[in-house]
Amino acid sequence: MLSKRVISCLDVRGGKLAKSIKFVNTQDIGDPVVTARKYYEEGIDELVFYDITASSDNRDIMIDVVDRVASCIFIPFSVGGGLRTVEDCTKVRLAGAEKINVNTSAVANPDLINEASVALGAQAVVLSMDVLAVPVTAQIPSGYEIVTHGGRNRTGLDAVKWAVEGQRRGAGELVVNSIDADGTKQGYEIKLTRMIADAVTIPVIASGGGGRPEHIYEVLTEGHADAALIASILHYGEYSIRQIKEYLRSRGIKVRI
Amino acid sequence: MISIVDYGAGNLTSVKRALDYSGIKSQITADPKELLTAERIIFPGVGHASSAMKTLIERGLDTALKNAFLSGIPLLGICLGTQIILGHSDEGDTECIGLIEGNCPRFDLKDKSLKIPHMGWDSIRILRDHPVFRNVKPQDEFYFVHSYYPQPADKSTIIALCEYGTEFPVVIGTRNLIATQFHPEKSGPAGLEILKSFSSWDGSPC
Numbered sequence: 198m199l200s201k202r203v204i205s206c207l208d209v210r211g212g213k214l215a216k217s218i219k220f221v222n223t224q225d226i227g228d229p230v231v232t233a234r235k236y237y238e239e240g241i242d243e244l245v246f247y248d249i250t251a252s253s254d255n256r257d258i259m260i261d262v263v264d265r266v267a268s269c270i271f272i273p274f275s276v277g278g279g280l281r282t283v284e285d286c287t288k289v290r291l292a293g294a295e296k297i298n299v300n301t302s303a304v305a306n307p308d309l310i311n312e313a314s315v316a317l318g319a320q321a322v323v324l325s326m327d328v329l330a331v332p333v334t335a336q337i338p339s340g341y342e343i344v345t346h347g348g349r350n351r352t353g354l355d356a357v358k359w360a361v362e363g364q365r366r367g368a369g370e371l372v373v374n375s376i377d378a379d380g381t382k383q384g385y386e387i388k389l390t391r392m393i394a395d396a397v398t399i400p401v402i403a404s405g406g407g408g409r410p411e412h413i414y415e416v417l418t419e420g421h422a423d424a425a426l427i428a429s430i431l432h433y434g435e436y437s438i439r440q441i442k443e444y445l446r447s448r449g450i451k452v453r454i
Numbered sequence: 455m456i457s458i459v460d461y462g463a464g465n466l467t468s469v470k471r472a473l474d475y476s477g478i479k480s481q482i483t484a485d486p487k488e489l490l491t492a493e494r495i496i497f498p499g500v501g502h503a504s505s506a507m508k509t510l511i512e513r514g515l516d517t518a519l520k521n522a523f524l525s526g527i528p529l530l531g532i533c534l535g536t537q538i539i540l541g542h543s544d545e546g547d548t549e550c551i552g553l554i555e556g557n558c559p560r561f562d563l564k565d566k567s568l569k570i571p572h573m574g575w576d577s578i579r580i581l582r583d584h585p586v587f588r589n590v591k592p593q594d595e596f597y598f599v600h601s602y603y604p605q606p607a608d609k610s611t612i613i614a615l616c617e618y619g620t621e622f623p624v625v626i627g628t629r630n631l632i633a634t635q636f637h638p639e640k641s642g643p644a645g646l647e648i649l650k651s652f653s654s655w656d657g658s659p660c
Contacts, residue, residue, distance in 0.1 A: 198617060199574040200595060237642070242575055268471050272642050273597060293467060295640065318501065320571055320599045369571075398569055423574070453575045453595040 200453045201417045202242040202424035203441060204402060205431050207232060209278075210250050212258040214432075230265045236431065237270045239438040242453060244270070245298060245372070245426065248278030256285075260292050267293020275323050283312045290317055298372070300325040301345040304352055304359075307366060314367025323402075324368035328356045328389060329376045341389050348376040360393045371397065372426065374404035382408025382430065385416035394421035402426055410436060410444035417450055456480040456653060457492035459519070459535075461499070461509045469498050469532070469649075472639035476646055478653045486518035492527055494653065495519070498639075499534030503558070503602070504546030506534055516551050523553050523631055528657035530586070530649075531633030536604050536626065539633055545602050553631055556606035563619035571601045576636075578614045578624055584659065586632045586651045587613070587625070594644035596636035598624075603635055630657030 207229045208215045214229040233244055246266065248259045256279070263276055276289045277298025286297040297317065303310050303324055313322045326343055329351070333340040341356035360371055373393050375386035385406045394401040400423035403416040413425045430436050442452045458469055460482045473480040480496070481488075489495055497519065499506055510516040519539075523529055531539050538550040543558035550558075561570050575595040580587060603622045606612060613632070614625035624635040632652070638645035 199572065199576050199598075202574055240642075267468070269475060271472050271475070271640060271646060273640050291467070293471065295468075320573060369573075400569060400573060423569075454593070 198451055199423075200242070200451045201445065202402075203413065203438060203445075203452065204243040204245060204424050204426045205236050205241050205438075206245040206247060206404065206426050206428045208247050208249050208428075209259065209262060210248075212262055215249060229262055230269070232432070233266055233274075234269055236438060237272060240442065240454060241272070241438050243272055243424070244274040246274065246276045246278075246294075247298070248276070250278070260288065263289055263292040263294050277323070277325055281306075281309070283309070283316050286313045286322075287316060290321065296321045296323050296370070298323040298325050300327065303363070304343060304345055304354065307362070310363055310366040310368050314369070319367050319369035322368050323370045323372060324360075324363040325372040325374065325404075326356060326359060326363075327374050327376050328386070330386070330389070339392055341392070344376060356389065357392055357396050360397050364397045364399050368399065370400045370402065372402045372404050373422075374426075375406060378406025379404075380429065381406050384408065384412040385420060385422075385425070387415060387420045390416055390420035390422050394423075400424065410441045413441060414445055414448050414450065417445070455492070456494045456496055457488055458482045459489065459495060459497045459515060460484040461506060461513060461515055466498060468637075469496055469639045472646060472649055473653070476650055476653070478649065484513055484515070486514040489515070489518040489522045489527075490525070492522065494528045494530070494655075495522055496530045496532065496652075497535035497539070497633075498532040499538070500599075501534055502545060503534065503538055503543040503548040503550065506538055507548050507550060510538075510551070519551055520553065523629075526630050526657055528652065528655050529553075529631045529633075530652045531631070532639070533600060533635060533637055536633035536635050537600075537602055539631070540604055540606065543602060554606050554611055554626060554628055555608065556604065558602045558604055560602050561619070561622075565619045568619045571599055572603075572618050573599045575641075576616050576618065578616050578636075579621075580614045580625075582613060584613050584625075584627060584632060585655050586627075586648060588651055589647040590644065596624075596634075596638070596641040596645060598636045600635055604633070627659065629659060
């Protein structure tokens with residue numbers, strides 16, 4: 198039986214590690230490769246590198262980060278941020294990333310999901326979605342809307358419908374990031390995660406709000422998630438990966454230790 | 455020197471990087487002649503069985519692999535490489551290389567809550583000792599991404615199993631051939647141990 202995965206997300210800006218709190222203020226906190234290697238040694242199951250610079254002049258810096266990561270870290274990792282074309286995706290993949298991660302660019306051009314899936318295989322395409330809780334309307338029946346640009350732009354897309362469409366178009370995995378919970382450390386958006394996990398057959402990675410091991414336990418059980426993404430609680434050394442995994446194992450969750 | 459077979463199927467550099475990091479010399483090659491004189495061969499791969507076989511045949515690598523196997527060169531198959539060393543794959547109803555007799559069926563699981571592909575970290579159950587697995591510990595887990603799995607005709611070629619709704623073979627081997635459904639190059643320190651053991655394996659099964 199597959200283990201539940203604990204994944205860490207490293208936000209990268211201009212080749213440096215950053216963690217955004219509520220997506221507004223970002224503060225550089227180190228070299229992504231050094232941090233990634235440390236997490237690898239401590240037993241992280243997978244890594245996500247998100248390029249939040251997202252400007253074209255920084256592309257090569259990111260490719261260099263990917264290349265350095267792939268040379269010293271031997272677990273799957275994905276790369277996202279500013280990948281607008283299949284060529285962008287292929288370049289990242291050739292630099293050594295197992296998976297590519299699309300978000301805003303897939304909302305703007307949903308065919309990118311199909312094209313990347315054909316070019317790289319569905320297992321290599323992760324659709325990441327930023328989600329905001331909104332009042333239930335005819336257009337947004339789930340009460341969760343897809344947003345972009347860190348929550349500044351509303352898209353009018355219903356999150357559950359978008360998840361299903363992403364799967365249909367060939368995404369192999371989903372990251373469900375709650376903008377409301379992100380950076381709060383008050384726990385994942387359980388209801389949102391479960392609604393999406395139950396609507397698709399591909400793995401769902403819960404993101405945003407993980408502050409304690411109990412939160413991870415909740416989203417992997419009640420939230421029906423296959424994996425949980427953690428960031429600040431690791432980056433600021435509040436918990437080690439080992440502590441988190443031992444806690445999960447003590448509660449009966451199968452994890453790799 | 456390990457020769458990594460290049461047939462345009464996926465991320466060959468991942469295997470090369472893992473070997474580089476472990477201080478093991480390797481080269482990526484698409485030249486059938488180089489395979490026949492190789493010290494050891496890694497046959498990796500991600501992708502579709504039929505397009506992989508098409509490229510292998512075009513490049514004359516299917517015959518080279520067969521001859522390399524017969525001449526006793528230690529050979530490690532990975533993922534798609536493991537599937538297409540069997541005689542047939544249900545993926546695209548493809549005739550494959552046939553170093554081991556058998557077929558690659560798709561997962562057909564009764565429990566519909568189990569997702570396909572089988573993707574992520576999973577434990578394995580080793581049925582018999584093998585030099586390439588000598589440093590694998592019972593709690594080690596490995597990284598899988600696959601919808602098909604190898605089913606050799608001769609059960610004695612099964613070295614390890616994995617359980618996912620059903621028990622299925624994940625390591626198969628005979629003589630100088632060993633093949634894993636999981637990705638040792640993406641399975642952390644436990645996976646690197648397998649690559650290291652392979653790099654010093656003389657090709658005898660025990």
